[in-house]
Amino acid sequence: MSSLPAGISHDALADLLLALADDELVLGYWDSEWTGIAPLLEEDVAMSSMAQDEIGHALAYYSLLAPHSGIDPDAYAFGRTPPEYRFARLLGHARTDWGFTIARRYLYETADAVRLESLSRSAWPELAGLTAKMRREEAYHLLHLETWFTTFMSAAPSAAERFRANLAQLWPDALDLFAPLPGEDELLRCGILPEPMSTLGARWEATVRPRLEAASVAVPLNSATLPPRSGGQHPDFSWLWNEMTMVYRLELGAVW
Amino acid sequence: MSAVVNEASVRAALRDVVDPEIPTISIIDLGIVRAVTVDAAGVQVEIIPTFIGCPAIGVICDDVRARLAEFGPVEVRVCYDEPWTSERITPYGRECLKAAGFAPPAHVRVVEGGTFPLTLHQVVPCPFCDARNTRLENPFGPTLCRAIYYCPTCRQPFEHFKAV
Incomplete structure (x- = not known):
């Protein structure tokens, strides 16, 4: 059963699917750290539930790639060295405090919504179907974030200022979610990617930048100085990688 | 045992397979069985998950294989060819949920x-x-x-x- 559009190379397919999967996997792992220590009991449950969604989405993306690469989804998730991961710089940072976590999620989820809407129109039916399903689940994440965005912005000045500073700090790294992919020309030609990443990035920025500026966030001018999708090289990630791959590395090839 | 193998008998058998997290509702009434086909190769069942990250999917697929073993070779495929929505739960399934609280x-x-x-x-x-x-x-x-x-x-x- 192969409905994969003809003419796509494995490398180009991996460029897209590993970027998507690694973003979701690493965000899921960072945010799962709130289980047990979130500021409210309800947030413990909410953050754990959303982290489980993200890790499930990562598994689904790795599983789409697996039949074409012959590589097991677990080997993608846990069998690579930190620099081999393809997630965006936004996801390299440690979870830090609650405001930082919410600021990152706000930027990530609004960007992911733009990405998923586009991918649900992919010429590859499996990817279109999967991302259409994800959009329904992510609707709950977006509602959660809208609530927290409003809560922080109307909080005591010290909390609101810190939240604004987090958003401004993370903005350049969030743009990395829309960095051009190495195999993008091929992906576009086959219709797997319906639109260039730069188009998606501009669409996201056109909705989110005015929203942030209206909330008095000092959104920086865009500047790309670091290599694209180099989140795996962030110093914070080596700690998380060690944690999340520990069991996998303990006994390679173990069957559970 | 020589069970009658057709779509109706397979679907009837799948009424015995329940959601492991809510064991009062069958996977048929939950609406996650998208398609059942029977041909010379055996029985094929398509499952569409309620949520992509649902950890019960593996157990459900195993339970489907076990229940259908008497019908011959069984292939279970998890797919997203169409999204599962809560509108797929049958009226009887809604009653089952309510009865379970x-x-x-x-x-x-x-x-x-x-x-x-x-x-x-x-x-x-x-x-x-x-x-x-x-x-x-x-x-x-x-x-x-x-x-x-x-x-x-x-x-x-x-x-x-x-x-x-």
Whole structure:
């Protein structure tokens, strides 16, 4: 059963699917750290539930790639060295405090919504179907974030200022979610990617930048100085990688 | 045992397979069996998950294989050819959920393009006393598919099977 559009190379397919999967996997792992220590009991449950969604989405993306690469989804998730991961710089940072976590999620989820809407129109039916399903689940994440965005912005000045500073700090790294992919020309030609990443990035920025500026966030001018999708090289990630791959590395090839 | 192998008999057998997290509802009534085909190669079943990250999917697929073993070779495929939505739960399935203390999902109108108008202000009647003045405590619950509500009339917390 192969409905994969003809003419796509494995490398180009991996460029897209590993970027998507690694973003979701690493965000899921960072945010799962709130289980047990979130500021409210309800947030413990909410953050754990959303982290489980993200890790499930990562598994689904790795599983789409697996039949074409012959590589097991677990080997993608846990069998690579930190620099081999393809997630965006936004996801390299440690979870830090609650405001930082919410600021990152706000930027990530609004960007992911733009990405998923586009991918649900992919010429590859499996990817279109999967991302259409994800959009329904992510609707709950977006509602959660809208609530927290409003809560922080109307909080005591010290909390609101810190939240604004987090958003401004993370903005350049969030743009990395829309960095051009190495195999993008091929992906576009086959219709797997319906639109260039730069188009998606501009669409996201056109909705989110005015929203942030209206909330008095000092959104920086865009500047790309670091290599694209180099989140795996962030110093914070080596700690998380060690944690999340520990069991996998303990006994390679173990069957559970 | 020589069971009659056709789509109807396979679907009837699948009524015995339940959601391991809510064992009062069958996977047929939950609406996650998208297609059953029977041909010379055997039986093929397509499952569409309620939530992509649902950890029960592996168990459900194993249970389907075990229940259908008497019908010959069985292939179970998890797919997203169409999204599972809470509108796929049958009327009987909604009764099963309610009998187990779960409020059935509020009805959602699916609009063109795969999105749906999600609101947290939907009326979710209490599964115990049918009061309509319940309130949402948390849109996220103990599993991906559940939200937590409270009924001030009978003073019961309860779970709502999420509309999606």
